[in-house]
Amino acid sequence: MTNAIEARLTELGVTLPDAPAPAANYVPFVLSGNMLYVSGQISNGPDGLILGKLGAGMTVEEGAAAARTCALSLLAQVRAACDADLTRLKRVVKLVGFVNSTADFTDQPKVINGASDFMVELLGDAGRHARSAVSAAALPLGVAVEIEGIFELA
Template sequence: MADPTATPSVAARLRSLGITLPPLAVPAAAYVPFVRSGSLVFVSGHIARRDGKPWVGQLGLTMGTDEGRAAARAVAIDLMGTLAAAVDGDLDRVARIVKVLGLVNSTPTYTEQHLVTNGCSELLAQVFADAGAHARSAFGVAQLPMGACVEIELIAELR
């Protein structure tokens, strides 16, 4: 019989949210998807994708904050797919999401990069509970690879 006081597994939280993690993506340039160093996993930046293609746009010009937030949430799902590969599929080995860095393709006058990046941060908190609370930076940039609207990287600590 399962312990009713036990915290749901990360896999159970993902299922309850209707999220299926993607397989490990092949890098588009000269880098690896993740690097493990001691108890830390550094996950390379992932660009936003929609329907398997780069989610192209510039915040403040061709897209608004809500769409950018949805793009950042999509990136979080891809990041978790890569993180799952780094821990052989057992995301319960993640002790904490340590840091998230969000890059938002935006106009010089756009100032809601933090709200866009919340799309990633909030999903990580839902999936990892207290272990999903993380330090974060969010920057506006002039352009991202392939015209993507958002790119995010993360660092996680393993048990």
């Protein structure tokens, strides 16, 4: 059986990173029944951590690109939880995005759209999800974005 998600990733020219290891005393994901809860994934691209603060030198477009890297790491964790079988991913249920931003920055939703748009581009209607997008005065290691996710598995 062809894995439609892996085929779509290839079509989009996207390679998922390895699932990041936890940076502190937590697990990267918890599977409870058919629900998968993935810990916050920080903005980390092929060239390393994406650092910055929205509203202080970092553009919304750069923030959205950072959020997209979080989405890739979330999917890498889903793949790890499913023993490399992404066919088990039924839908994205919810994303919670944290944006390292100044007190007067108000475009957090536009930043987190970088992850949301990618999930829909990859998964279609199964990628549509409930969501929160909030400001944070600081994020771990100075990263621009952190996103956690809830996924339903088959």
